[in-house]
Amino acid sequence: MTSQTPKIIILYASYGDGHYQASKAVEASLRSRGVTDVTLLDLMAEAHPLINGITRFVYLQSFKTIPRLYGWVYNATKEMPQEAPLLEVINSLGAGKLQQTLRELRPDLIIHTFPQLAMPRLLKRTGQSLPLVNIVTDFDLHGRWIHPGVDRYYVATDDIKAEMMNRGIPEDRIRVSGIPVKPEFGRQSKTSEKSFPEPLQRLLSERPVGKPTVLLMAGAYGSMQGVREVIERLTALDRYRVITVCGRNRELYRGLQGQLRPHPDVHLIGYVKQVAELMRSSDCIVTKPGGITLSEALACQLPIFIYRPVPGQELNNARYLAQKGVACITRTPAELAQEIDALFGDESRLTELRQKIENLRRPQAAEVIADDILQQWFAPERAELVLT
Template identity: 25%
Template sequence: MRTTSARSSATASGQRVLILSAGVGSGHNSAAAAVQQACAARGDIAEVQVLDVLQVSSVLYRAMLGKGYFVLVEDLPWLVEWGYDISNPPFRRRGPIDPWTRVNASPVVSAIKRFRPTAVICTHFLPAQLLASLILRGVVDAKTAVVTTDYDFQGLSLSGAFHKIFVAREEGRVELMALGLPPDRVAATGIPITTQPNPPPVRDTTKPPMLLISAGATGGDYAFSVVRQTLHMRSAFTATIVCGHNDALRQRIEALVPSAGDRYRVLGFTTEMPQLLQQADLFVGKPGGLSASECMAAGLPMVLVNPIPGQEVRNGDYLMEQGAAVRCNAAATIGWKIDEVLREPGRLQLMQAAARRTGRPDAAADVLSELLGAPSRPLVVSRAAQRTILAASEQRFVATDLTGPSSLVRLVDRASGSTVALLQEEELVDLEKRYATTDGDLVLRPGRASLVLRWEERRLLRAMLRGDDALPVRSEGPRTPFRDRPR
């Protein structure tokens, strides 16, 4: 997917926003489309381009990451959960991008150079990791954001260089700050979703509740069991069933429901999902990050079925914690579970109110505002600091509580007050030997690190300085030998 929209020549000098996604499921591309929509509402953006990085990769790479994921979800869900857990610790993977990924990333790098963005927003960890390497190599000089698309933060989204990282909820922000990330680089905005031009219709409380049963874009067969169970429900209701691209599923459900008269409406893939979300009273389906966010923004509570192990199970936990969802773990009790929600006086209304409180309909606009207003220098995390964060996470320590040579310290740009680097304390001691001035300042300069022995220092300086001759900074941390002195 590559889409471009340009403004008139009057705004030719405005921002050039590149949105990078990856078509592993529909959620990442949906979030990218939401940010693109938010760009159209701003007058300071001259041009926007959306690029699905898998679409310009090799067929084999695309099949392995895209189609391969759904094969695992369908046939080996325990392996998906294992993969999620094993990749969740922050900075478990450090160092250069592997050669296979680098080769497949070449068209993406070329597209970035051609477009010359002033801002890049990544809705998947693959382009986020690529952008980090480009920032550290001095290839990209654009503000870069990482946008997460599930309610729980996943460690793969944390890269070694970025300007802002956007998480779905406040707990994720607290988690990242506990890892050592500075508050000025993390924001809890919600998950970007597209907005509707018209206000939602007022639900008619005199009519039976409407169920929206979704099989997802690919049409999961679990929807057939859901519909079959609703045939045994005692409550009054109507139901719209969306079967996605699975025509065989749609035909099976159509053959199942004729005896119920006009109670059921069966659809295939539809572009009217936003309108259906606004009209429904209760959603039945999987808790994907985007689906859940759209439901919450519409004030639509959820009955969760067949969640993907890992991220969707965690999404469901959060929604249930908020009182906006219930989960059904057995196919034989789905109808009973829905019936319980509908029959208990006031329960559906309480869940709808909880969903409205949880919803963040303005997330896409907030992401844009936060990024475009962010400091121009990125935050870089040294590999030594990454090791500290990973070790603390694996030992269930809060990284910000650590002291001693491996503890974390921050370098703060004196001019802007923004954090530009996260280092180990012993790295700071080393920097002081070359960059401390006689009056107690620390002024970073290019060209003072040994070409061979200071490779890590050189790449960090390149990202922080951004071509400047000098950068005055102060250090902040639990026990740093270099202290900011009054002038």
């Protein structure tokens, strides 16, 4: 490669926040190892802002309005080969922007955290040679991730590795790393709670004795249906503290404020950056099953309750973790409250579940990926970086 500090581009997409968060986690790990020239590029947003806006709107709306159709399309195309006409069209998007970026930045390696694989097609057309890396950000494998031009795959589990090998990917191109999350989710954060907003400081420091804390992530992609009833059913048991994160959904926040009676064990939060601290201060989480959020929860050793998962990769993520015994899928507020209460009423079951989480969690995924990339392609440069 080059005798200079490696130049790396990470390609992501803004369909939800997960791909960006994975990209930032890998970027941070590379920078901590002395790689200062790392560029993040939202390819579709930069190359085709109008198409990106439309497809992003349709994608997010599908979760709320036509989830079954989205799930059908996702599963119907899972085995689609890269030479299929549809994927040829999809993977051609952004090629012009990529070619311009290559000329300007002259990178040494490209990382994908979203399966928009315009790079292999571009390299083949131009005759260029450049290492390509895919970081699969789900516990489920879709065919869009797989391409013969990709040199390295980083995947969440041994099961995905086995599935990739069955689909013709050589074993030496696959590394079971886990899904990258920021260091604070692996209990490495040294941030003082004194720097947090005062209400959050109080919330993190005042954990009631004998009452498990349920962290309810209610604001993603609209609002969690039935969240008010979930809160009311849990508080009626008088055995749980409930922290509900509404994110940027102000309508949900205001609605719950007006609908819920004041209760010492109910806490509503809007948008908050300190999600890792909230997870580490909780005893279980209720969430949508995006690959990044699930990996963050596992890193924080939280039992996971998944409420009404949307068909597609999220339902498949949920089913995989349920099969592994670390997550519970529920469909109604009554079922959710019942399952939470059953878990915390059975200490032996809780201990067994925590052991299963320990066997599955990979909080150092970003570090594993960064180290492997440097070892595979930049070993001499890495030695220079360490020495300096």
